[in-house]
Amino acid sequence: MYDRLKGFRDFYPEEMAGRRRAMDAVEASAARYGFREIDTPALERAQMYADKSGDEIVEEMYSFEDKGGRHVAMTPELTPTVARMVVDKGQELSKPIKWVSTRPFWRYEQVQQGRFREFYQTNVDVFGSSAPEADAEVLAVVANAFVDLGLTSEDFEFRVNHRDVLGGLLATFGDDVDTEAGIRAVDKSAKVEPEEYYDLLVDAGLTRDQASQLDDLLKGGDLDEIAAFAGTDRVREGVENLRAILAVTEDFGVREYCTLSLETARGLDYYTGAVFECFDSAGEVSRSIFGGGRYDDLIESFGGQPTPAVGIAPGYATLTLLLQRAGVWPEGEEAISTDYYVLQAGDVREEAARVARALRERDHVVASDVAGRSFGAQMDYADSINAETVVIVGERDLANDEVTIKDMETGDQTQVPVEDFPGDRQRPTYDDFA
Amino acid sequence: MYDRLKGFRDFYPEEMAGRRRAMDAVEASAARYGFREIDTPALERAQMYADKSGDEIVEEMYSFEDKGGRHVAMTPELTPTVARMVVDKGQELSKPIKWVSTRPFWRYEQVQQGRFREFYQTNVDVFGSSAPEADAEVLAVVANAFVDLGLTSEDFEFRVNHRDVLGGLLATFGDDVDTEAGIRAVDKSAKVEPEEYYDLLVDAGLTRDQASQLDDLLKGGDLDEIAAFAGTDRVREGVENLRAILAVTEDFGVREYCTLSLETARGLDYYTGAVFECFDSAGEVSRSIFGGGRYDDLIESFGGQPTPAVGIAPGYATLTLLLQRAGVWPEGEEAISTDYYVLQAGDVREEAARVARALRERDHVVASDVAGRSFGAQMDYADSINAETVVIVGERDLANDEVTIKDMETGDQTQVPVEDFPGDRQRPTYDDFA
Structure with a gap:
């Protein structure tokens, strides 16, 4: 009737269970590193994005005039909002500020596999540190979470690059080179034909020979060669910073998930240092899974004190594709599980409620009849929600002060004294009474 | 720079911690009853609300035309969306369907204490049962959660009424009575002067004497008297259903949080049976905290099979006021806690990272320096994040293969062998080594 x-997307319980598991893993990992959860509005002044986010994002925004005549936008990304929040309370917050939040964002994009108009991200950001430890820490948060989800270094890699290496190198080709356009060209290099890539570099101000030279240097991936070729402090310091970050990932135990990748650029304009993109190591998910990077100038551009910052933002639409490809996406009983179904046969509500409460007090997932259904209908329902154990509370059993415990996997069942269930047991099953 | x-609202970590604790308690309670998490879009066709939600909500909607020319609205409530979802997959879903979800909603309202234009709710709904057990179960989910949060029956009460009692009673006053207008009048009775209340009832089609009679009957609260006065099956059955629901809350252990309250009406038009409103028992939060009720006709009105339904939706803006009033809102160390801060003195990153990783593997919250800060600055930071234990990894200690463990509450500290920390201990503190 309404489409x-x-x-x-509507997330029914089975699909939601997988996304919840992924979000919980990232949030739990961030919490272990001392990141604190924040929450932010779904609407902001549209002007903020016009000023800060670049044309591509602004063109895709859900923006409109609210009833008070304000030009507002449904948030297409988090970074401008957190920048605003840091500026608002800058002096009160002890540094470094480490924030995490999971929420939806909205962009009017072309819908395709793994890309929707409403999409969830967890943003993990550190404000107030320019040290390579901060860059490495946000990578470690996500790498740890992915390992917790069952992924290995065969499944994912963080491609790491640096704006001072790529941008610095582009700048050495001449004062007329538009380095931002050059970075955007490199960002597209993997997605377009070589001819088109070279044309984009020429548009950015390089000669055709320089384009070919740049291509060779980036493909070669030799940082010393690049630093020597460029011969500028900017590139040399970028190379040092990049190496320092990778060295810290070693200490943090996540070096194996990081790859130096000089062609990784990230489209967003506000990045200033390291940039990261996460890819499927097996290449089946062809697109970047998500990315992040350092944005040292943004807080100041919002009117705050100069505050270096670095962040990463796993997105769940593409991550879902990766988890499915890797075979670690929960399905069936992994997605929908129920510890106990308390089946009611006859007028036994009081006793059934007592059993269910006792099991819930032990923190188990316990469903029971709330629809006055038959024995068979209840058993089918228990099966449909993957109940592990069914506790049958029946009038006849109760006359003997007993209930029946049924193991739903084997079908075995046995009677046990009512006062013995659950008794002192934390998680009683059929096996405890067999 | 941008307002x-x-x-x-921006939720900084301290405020967010309280809301997170409340949301987690409600979600965990729902999970224990076998409710499954779903997630839903932030935008829907505006027409859905125009058809289903009533004028008040539609007037306050954030609605606009999207880039594809669709007239869309930021969801002002969840119920129409879940009704759409139930209809879409009606036959595939095993009944009863028990769903829970937490998300923001948006209404362009007058901003006041506990009322914002963006507000979070957890919706807890059962579809496919008309039995009183379903009504009682959604009340029990929320009551259990509130007790987990530290509230008692001195703090909150669910006022329970029934549309067939109130609406049925209104209908007995004459065929010309507009029962929906009458219900809305009763809904306002506590908020307006008696004169205005009587005027509203007269507008709904009652005589002045009937208005006074109704007022007496509702205030009297005697269900038998009301059933006898009305003399209709509708009212008699409503009274029976209301009593049955309260009887089930007894078995579910939550009767003490429920009050029969015949003047509780709920503004929404789609309720058909029991209605609930949660109030501050102490009366300091003067407004309804949130509500719920039975809506048996909605799914069918969306084109689905007739599917009885009942739901409740705790909202966190008003719940926060209640938790604060009751003194169970987390502040300071309850809101922001850190198990360990690993302090780095000198060039010790590798060893500090090993210690931090070992503690994180034990699931603790562990912060460490990512900004190259001094000993004193790190200690101040550890204090600011309420670190319980500081592990000082220093060059000098390490030369003796030791680290220092400092209890931040007492200030006591002691040296321990590096290989002994954390060792086999799950959560080592100063006391283990003193």
């Missing part, structure tokens, strides 16, 4: 909007 | 929109 769902294109690019928006 | 936050009126009625929208």
Whole structure:
């Protein structure tokens, strides 16, 4: 009767279980590193994005005039909002500020596999540190979470580059070179034909020979050669910083998930140092899974004190594709599980409620009949929600002060004294009474 | 530089910690009853609300035309969306369907204490049962959660009423009575002067004597008297259902949080049976905290099979006021806690990283220096994040293969052998080594 909007998704319990598991893993990892959860508005002044986010994002924004005549936008990304928040309370917050939040964002994009108009991200950001430890820490948070989810270095890699290496190198080709356009060209290099890539570099101000030279240097991936070729402090310091970050990832135990990748550029304009993109190591998910990087100038551009910053933002639409490809996406009983179903046969509500409460007090997932259904219908339902154990509370059993415990996997069942269930047991099953 | 929109909030970590604790308690309670998490879009066709939600909500909607020319609205409530979802997959879903979800909603309202334009709710719904057990279960989910949060029956009460009692009673006053207008009048009775209340009832089609009679009956609260006065099956059955629901809350262990309250009406038009409103028992939070009720006709009105339904939706803006009033809102160390800060003195990153990783593997919250700061600055930071234990990894100690463990509450500290920390201990503190 009413249709769902294109690019928006309904998450029924099975699909939601997988996304919840992934979000919980990232949030739990961030919490272990001392990141604190924040939450932010879904609407902001549209002008903020016009000023800070670049044309591509602004063109895709859900923006409109609210009832108070304000020009507002549904947030297409988090970074401008957190920058605003840091500026608002800058002096009160002890540095470094380490924030994490999971929420939806909205962009009116072309819908395709792994890309929707409403998409969830967890943003993990450190404000107030320019040290390579901060860059490495946000990488470690996500790498640890991915390992917790069952992924290995065969499954994912963080491609790491640096704006001072790529941008610095581009700048050495001449004063007329538009380095931002050059970076955007490199960002597209893997997605377009070589001819088109060279044309983009020429548009950015390089000669055709320089384009070929740049291509060779980036493909070669030799940092010493690049630093020597460029001969500028900017590139030399970028190379040092890049190496320092990779050295810290070693100490943090996540070096194996990081790859130096000089062609990784990231489209966003506000990055100033290291940039990261996460890819499927097996190459089946062809697109970047998500990315991040350092944005040292943004807080100051919002009117705050100069505050170096670095962040990363796993997105769940593409991450889902990766988890599915890697075979670690929960399905069936992994997605929907129930510890106990308390089946009611006859007028036994009081006793059934007592059993269910006792099990819930032990923190188990316990469903029971709330629809006055038959024995068979209840058993089918228990099966449909993957109940592990069914506790049958029946009038006849109760006359003997007993209940029946049924193992749903084997079908075995046994009677046990009512006062013995659950008794002192933390998680009683059929095996405890067999 | 950019201001936050009126009625929208930034949640910094301290405020967020309290809301997270409340949301987790409600979600965990729902999970224990076998409710499954779903997630839903932030935008829907505006027409859905125009058809289903009533004028008040539609007037306050954030609605606009998207880039594809669709007339869309930021969701002002969840119920129409879940009704759409139930209809979309009605036959595939095993009944009863028990869903829970936490998300923001948006209404362009007058901003006041506990009321914002963006607000979070957890919706807890059962579809496919008309039995009183379902009504009682959604009440029990929330009551259990509130007790987990530290609230008692001195703090909150669910006022329970029934549309067939109130609406049925209104209908007995004459065929010309507009029962929906009458219900809305009763809904306002506590907020307006008696004269105005009587005027509203007269507007709904009652005589002045009937208005006074109704007022007496509702205030009296005697269900038998009301059933006898009305003399209709509808009212008699409503009374029976209301009593049955309260009887089930007894078995579910939450009767003490429920009060029969015949003047509780709930504004929404789609309720058909029991209605609930949660109030501050101490009366300091004067407004309804949130509500819920039965809506048996909605799914069918969306084109689905007839599917009885009941739901409740704790909202966190008003719940926060209640938790604060009751003195169970986390502040300071309860809101921001850190198990360990690993302090680095000198060139010790590798060893400090090993210690931090070992503690994180034990699932603790562990912060360490990522900004190259001094000993004193790190100690201040550890204090600011309420670190319980500081592990000082220093060059001098390490020369003797030792680290220093400092209890931040007492200030006591002691040296321990590096290989002994954390060793086999799950959560080592100063006391283990003193």
